Structures are given as C-alpha cells and as structure tokens.
Amino acid sequence: MPHHLMNLRHVPDDEADEIRDLFDANNVAYYETPPSRWGISMGGFWVHDDDEAERARALLDDYQRQRFDRHRREYEDRMARGEVGGIWQMFLRHPLRTLAACVAIVVIIGFSLMPFLGIG
Structure with missing residues (x-):
C-alpha cells in the first residue's frame, strides 16, 4: 500500500528540490505526484514499501528539523541586523x-x- 510522505501543496520549489536530492542521495525508492492546478489534489512524495516509508520519514524529519534550524538562525540574524x-x-x-x-x-x-x- 502506498505511504504518503509529504504534501506538496504550498511547498517552495527549493524545499522540494532539496528533498528530491535527499531521497536520491539515500537511494529512497519514491515517486512524486504534482499538486493539481485547481487545488483538488495535494500531490506529494510517496513510497510503496513499509520499511522504505519508515526510513524516508526519518530522513524527512531530520531534514525538516535542519531546515527549520537554518531558517530560524537566518531570521534571528536579520533581527539582530534590524532588517526584520x-x-x-x-x-x-x-x-x-x-x-x-x-x-x-x-x-x-x-x-x-x-x-x-x-x-x-
């Protein structure tokens, strides 16, 4: 049964590209469905295998934590410079x-x- 890893609606292109690179670098057998133009289907990253889903989710959780930390630091740096x-x-x-x-x-x-x- 397919496992939905991540919704692609409102995901920036740079984040989706980084996730594709992450999955490719770690040999995750995933497939992708694009979000619909009219917002009916959400699109996303999917895998078929249960074990692959666990491994992909762990990689995705780690990636999202790192991305959050990186963007938080950038925001705090801009705050310190008075830009925000x-x-x-x-x-x-x-x-x-x-x-x-x-x-x-x-x-x-x-x-x-x-x-x-x-x-x-």
Whole structure:
C-alpha cells in the first residue's frame, strides 16, 4: 500500500528540490505526484514499501528539523541586523506605504462596523 510522505501543496520549489536530492542521495525508492492546478489534489512524495516509508520519514524529519534550524538562525540574524521588525520598523523604512495601509485598515473596519453602529 502506498505511504504518503509529504504534501506538496504550498511547498517552495527549493524545499522540494532539496528533498528530491535527499531521497536520491539515500537511494529512497519514491515517486512524486504534482499538486493539481485547481487545488483538488495535494500531490506529494510517496513510497510503496513499509520499511522504505519508515526510513524516508526519518530522513524527512531530520531534514525538516535542519531546515527549520537554518531558517530560524537566518531570521534571528536579520533581527539582530534590524532588517526584520514590527510595525515601527516598517514605518521607519516605508512611512507612506505603512500609513496608507493603516488608513485602509481603519476604513475597512469602519465600513464593516457601520451597519452595527447605525442601529442604535
């Protein structure tokens, strides 16, 4: 019976390529189904054998843990350099765009609440 290892919906191309390379390097007998264009089928990586599924899942878990750690370190490095921040950082970098977004949010909230505020 086939074992579904990983859903490919919303998976970045670089991650899917790294997983293919990982499986190829470790001689995992997998096959791949692409996600559908209309979001009906999820696509993914599959194997047929139970033992192969366990080995592939262990490799995949290790890979995902390493990828998470790598991206976490990159994020923390960007935070330390001041490249990533909250709304104040965004306002300092792009004041007009941030102000326009805040005004748009207030207008949308106002239009959404207008029927409820006009009842009383």
